[in-house]
Amino acid sequence: MKLKKFLALSLALIMTAGILAGCGGKEETPAETPAETPAETPAEVEIVKESPMLAELVAAGSLPELSERLPVAADIMVETDKTPENPQYGGTLRRNNGGEWDYGPFTEEPLFRLTEDGGVTPNVAKGYDVSDDGLVYTIYLREGMKWSDGEPFTAHDVAFYYNYMLVTDFTEENKIVSGYNGTTYNWYKTTDPADGVTKPAIVTVVDDYTVQIQLYAPKPLILQNIAIDNKWMFAPKHWYKDIVAYDTSVEHWTGLSHDVLGGAGLTAVTEEEAVANAAARNARFTFDDYTQLGNQLGYMYWSYKDRPTLRAWTMDSEKTDQTYVFVRNPYFWKTDAEGRQLPYIDTVEMVTMDNALYSQEMIAGNLDMASVDVGDFPTYKAGEAMGDYTVYSSVQPNWTSCSIELNQSYKDPQYAELFANIDFRHALSIAVDRNEMNEILYAGLAEPAQAAAPAGTAQFIEGAREKWTEYDPAAANALLDGIEMISNDRNADGYRTFTSGANAGKPVLINLEGHEKCNSAEAIALMAQYYKEIGIQLIEITNTARNTRQQKVTNGNEIMALYEENLNVFNPYVRPDRVGANRNICTWVGKYGLEHAEPMTPAAGSEMEEIVNLTKELSTAATMETAEAVGEAFLQSHLDNTWIVGYLSVTSKYTALGNDVKNFDADHISCDELRFYGNAKPYTWFMEQ
C-alpha cells in the first residue's frame, strides 16, 4: 500500500509540475463584458425562494407549495448571518467520502447546536426554558415543521425516541438500559446529593410542540451533553413504530402513562418482530438481530436511504454504492435572511476512493471539495491553480498530533511507578528535537509544542505549549540520573536498566502502540533514536487495525504507552473525556478512567487521585461555576504534570475547495463536538452556476 500511495502521490506531483512548466498559456477567463445598459428593471427584483428543481415538482403537482412545506412563518429558522449576496440555487457538490462519521456530521441537524464558546443555541428546537430549581427543561419545537417525507415533526417524535428507543428500562443497579443500540446513555442520569440515588431523566409530551425533560438532580450541562452526545434526540415515530420493540401493556419504567411518553397509538412489538418487519419493509433493512438493527437504523440512520430526516440533504444511495448521493430535503425548515429556502446546493455527492487518489481528482477538476491529510498538503497546494481550487485552513482544538501517553496504571507496577515520576516524563519531553521531527514528518507544517490547547481556543494558556519543549538531551539525562529505580550507567546495548525489583537488570523498555493508518511508524522511529540518547529503549507495537489498538486501550492496563496523533479537546468540562478520568479511551489515565467496572482507586494524595476526584465532582456539579472550576483544574493538572508528552501539533484543518463554491467560512473551528464541516453550515454554501 505504501508503494501505491507513493506512486499515486508522485503522479499527482508530476501532473502538477508538468502543467505548471508546460502551459503558461492556460486560457484566462475572458473579462466580464460590461453590463448592458440597464433596462427598465423594476426596482425590486423578485427573489426566487426555492430551488428550480423543487419548483418544477410543485408545478407538476407532485410536491406541495413551499409555504406548506416550511414551518409556520414565525417558527422558520432564519440563517441571518450566513446569508450571502446573490446566492444561486442548484449544482452538485462532489467531495471525498470520509465514512459515516464524516458525511453524517456534514448534514447533521441537532436539537441544540453547540457553539464555539461551549454554549448551546437552539436548532431543531425553537427555544427552551429552565425552571428555577434547574430540574425541568421545557423545550419548544417548531410548529408545522416536517420530516423529509412530509410527515409532521412533533413532540411525540422526541418522547417516543427517548422512552422507547433510548432509555427503555432502568435497573436496580442504577443502569440505564438502552433498547436500541446497546450502549448506556449516562448523561441523562443524575445523582441526588441528598440521598445518593441516581436516576435517569424523564421526558414527556406537554403538547404537540412542547417537550419536557425532568431531571432527578440539577445538571447545568444537560443541554451541552445533549448537543454533543444525543444531538439526534428525536426520531420519526411513524417510521419506527413497527421496527422498535415495546409493549405498552406493561408499565413503563417511569410509571407514567404511555400517552405522555410518546407511546400513543402503540401496542406491542417484540424484538423478533421488529427485525422481521424491517426486513419485510426493505431487503436493505435486513439485520442479524435487534442490536444490529438498533445500531444501524436507530443510531447510524443517516446511512440509510428512505429513513426520513430533518437534514438539508438526505441519503439517496445504497450503502454499497461507490458514490453516495445526498439530495436536497424539500421540507428543510431553514431559510436565509431573504426567505430563500435552504440549502442552495441541490445535490451532494460523497465519492469513495483510496485516500491517495483524492488529490489527483481535485487537481483534475473532478472533485469540488476534499478534506486534506496533512501529509498531502504540499500536493494539494501545488495543484491549486490547475484544479481551480483553494486550500483553506481552519482551527482545530488539537492538543497534539504527535505524542506519547504513558499508562499510569500499567499492569507492571515497576513501570507504573516509573511513569508516575514526573522527571521521567519531562526527560522524555526534552530529549526530542521537535524542530527536526517537524521537518522530517510534516515538512515543517506542524508546530513544535507540548500537549496543550492551541491559540484561538478558550483553553489556551500562555506558555503551556512551550513548557518542557527546549531540546536538551544533557538535561534529560540529568533528570533520569536522579531517578533511583533506574541505573545511571548503560548496558551493552546502551540502555539504562532497572536497579531493583522484578525487572532488575533489564533495560528500561517502552512498548509504544502505534497503528498503520497514521504517521506513527516514522514518528516512532525518530522518537526511538532520541530516546536512545538518554538510555531508554523504545519499540513500536504495530497494530494493523486501529480497532485492535482501541480494544487494548479500552482494557485499561494492557497498554504500556500509546502513540496518539489526534488529541482533540473541545472543552475540558463540557467534554472531559480526554483530560479527565471520564472514560477508558485514553492511556495516560489508564484504568483510572474506567468508571464502569472495578474502579481502581489511585494512591491517596497522588496527582491521579486529584484527577479522579475532579471527574466525580464534575459529574455531580450543580452549578455552571463548579463545572467551569473543574475544567480549569483539569487544565492546571495537565500543565503541572505533563500527563501527555506532546511533541508536535497540527492545529489547522486543511480543506481543498473548488473556487466555484461560495460562502464557505474557513474561520470555523473544526472538531467532532462542533460536527467538523457541519460547523461551517454547508447548507449556506452555494455553487456559481
Added chain:
Amino acid sequence: MNKNFLMFALRKLATMILTVFLISFVVFFIITLPPGDFLTNYIGRMAEAGEAVSPELIAELKAHYGLDQPFVVQYWKWISNIVFHGDFGYSFLLSMPVTSVIKAYIVPTMVLSLVTMIFTYAISIPIGIYSAVHQYSVGDYLFTTIGFIGMAVPNFLMGIILMFISFKLTGNTMLGLYSPGMENAAWSMAKFIDLMKHSVIPILVIGLMNTCSLMRTMRGQMLDELGKNYVMAARAKGLKAKAIRYKYCVRAAMNPVASSIGWSLVNIFTGTTIVAIVLNLPSMGRVMHEALLDQDMYLAGSWLFLMAIMTVLGTFISDLLLAWLDPRARSEYLKG
C-alpha cells in the same frame, strides 16, 4: 458422452467436494488467526463515535455472537449456515448480510472481468500464432518486446502510467467507470459512451497482465507443434500450410490455453484488488481489501472461500474441457 466419461466426471466431482471441505476449514482457521476479531472493529467504531464501551458490554457481545465458543463450534456454525441456508454470515463492516454485499458487487465485477477476458483471448491468441509463424520477424520482436514489458511492469503501475498519459492527452485521469455526474444518471447513449471511454484503461491494464503471458504460451506451444513430425507428414502429403496450421497445430496448441481458462474464473469473481483500488473500480476487490484489514471475518472468509471454490471449480471445468478437446488426455483419463 459415454458411461466412462460420466464416471470420470463423478470421480472428479467427489474429490472436488472433499477439497472444498478441507479448504473451508483452512480458510476459517486463517481468518480467525490474527489477534482480535470483528468485535474489536465494532468497539473501535463505537469508541470513535465517542461512546462508552465497558468490559461487560464486550463480554456480552462476545457471547451474543458466539465468539467465546471453541473454534470448531464457530466453524460448524459458519459452514452449516452456508451449506444448509446459503447464509454466508453478516458483514460488520457494512452492517448487512454478506450475500447482499456479494450481490451488490458481483455484476460490475463479472462484467468487467468477462470483457477483459474476451479482450485477453481475442488479442493474445492471434498474436501468439502470428509470432510463432513469423518467428524472429520484426513483428515477432515487436510483440515479444511489448509482451515482456507487459509481464514485467506491475499492473497497478501500468494503470498509473496510463492514467497519466490520459491526463496529458485529454485532461482527465479517467478514474472509475463513469465521469462525475454520469454514475447515477439513467442509461443513455452518452452514458454508454462514457462507460466505454472509462473502460479502456481498466481493460488494458487488467487484460495486459494475462495477455502477455498467454501470448508467450501460445507462441511457444505453436512453435512446438509446428516442428512436429505430423506437420511434415501432412505437408508431404500435399496439405496446404494454412490448413495444417489452423486445423491441426492451433487445435493442439490450444490445450494449455484451455486448461488455463478454468483458473481465470477466480479472477472473474474477485476482480483485481490492487488495480481496482488504484483505478477506483467498483469491483469486489476494494471492499474485500477493507474486509481483510478490518477483520470483517465473515465477509473476508466468504470471499476467500468463494475464491477457493472458483479455483477448484475452474480446475474441474478445465479437466472436463481437456478431456473433451484432447483425445490423448481423454484416453488417459478414461482408463482411470
